[in-house]
Amino acid sequence: MSDWLNPSTLDRVEERRTDPAWVEALWAQPASLVLTVGDAAVAVAPEGGLDPRPTSGRFDPERHFLLGLVGGRAWFAQGGEHGLTSLRSIMDGLAAADLQVAFTGVGLATWHATSAFCPRCGSATRVVSGGQARLCEVCGREQYPRTDPAVIVAILDGDDRLLLGRQPSWAPGRVSVFAGFVEVGESLEQAVHREMAEEVALDLGKVTYLGSQPWPFPRSLMVGFSARALGTAFTAAEGEIETARWFDVPELRSAMASGEIVLPPHTSIARRMIEAWLAGTLTTPSPRT
Numbered sequence: 102m103s104d105w106l107n108p109s110t111l112d113r114v115e116e117r118r119t120d121p122a123w124v125e126a127l128w129a130q131p132a133s134l135v136l137t138v139g140d141a142a143v144a145v146a147p148e149g150g151l152d153p154r155p156t157s158g159r160f161d162p163e164r165h166f167l168l169g170l171v172g173g174r175a176w177f178a179q180g181g182e183h184g185l186t187s188l189r190s191i192m193d194g195l196a197a198a199d200l201q202v203a204f205t206g207v208g209l210a211t212w213h214a215t216s217a218f219c220p221r222c223g224s225a226t227r228v229v230s231g232g233q234a235r236l237c238e239v240c241g242r243e244q245y246p247r248t249d250p251a252v253i254v255a256i257l258d259g260d261d262r263l264l265l266g267r268q269p270s271w272a273p274g275r276v277s278v279f280a281g282f283v284e285v286g287e288s289l290e291q292a293v294h295r296e297m298a299e300e301v302a303l304d305l306g307k308v309t310y311l312g313s314q315p316w317p318f319p320r321s322l323m324v325g326f327s328a329r330a331l332g333t334a335f336t337a338a339e340g341e342i343e344t345a346r347w348f349d350v351p352e353l354r355s356a357m358a359s360g361e362i363v364l365p366p367h368t369s370i371a372r373r374m375i376e377a378w379l380a381g382t383l384t385t386p387s388p389r390t
């Protein structure tokens with residue numbers, strides 16, 4: 102789970118972006134780039150990879166959102182609708198820095214597109230801090246991009262088998278580890294225990310933190326854990342989990358090779374958790390906790 106566990110390649114310039122003149126001057130620099138993004142979609146070059154363009158024309162703080170600096174060069178995002186490509190369909194091919202920019206741009210632009218009005222008084226808001234916030238000038242409330250935490254859990258049994266399941270809406274053959282949103286007033290660990298009780302009726306021992314990553318569909322923060330099930334008998338929640346199954350490593354490799362099952366995309370934390378388990382490097386709780 103390397104890239105998301107290290108310092109970001111994107112410098113978000115939190116200290117300076119509150120100065121509108123500084124942000125506008127950054128837009129005017131010849132090296133600065135703007136990436137067109139939409140709902141879960143980005144501008145992609147014909148040969149693949151992101152297709153940012155040099156910034157040009159007049160800076161519009163309502164449309165041009167500063168993502169930050171990558172290697173000293175400014176990246177902006179702007180909303181668009183036409184000629185974009187699904188981010189999910191290309192994200193496995195993006196380099197780490199481009200993935201960071203694309204996830205930030207899509208998440209930010211989606212938030213702006215749905216946050217035009219003040220949640221307190223209903224008045225129209227305007228963009229401030231180079232796109233990092235919106236201000237209501239009627240009541241003075243500032244609002245910031247929201248991130249919704251979700252837990253994602255690799256459940257192991259006493260023999261280190263991994264439980265994978267599928268939701269009815271997924272593409273044929275797709276299986277994954279289990280995930281769910283954190284509810285108000287709940288800790289991440291409590292969410293893990295609750296979700297696994299709801300989805301597969303399993304009690305868990307100690308829950309171990311693995312790492313996290315953003316997931317801008319539309320604005321999740323996925324927080325990964327491993328946990329040991331206290332038993333192996335599970336019941337898949339009707340309507341929520343279509344099937345579930347314990348795998349050992351050879352069984353999963355064989356099911357992947359035959360095409361019987363399909364794993365989530367490589368850029369997902371779910372995939373990296375499953376790959377770590379396959380490689381024997383997943384951090385797992387001891388069997389007796």
Ligand SMILES: [Zn+2]
Nearest residue numbers: 219222237240
């Ligand atoms: Zn207001």
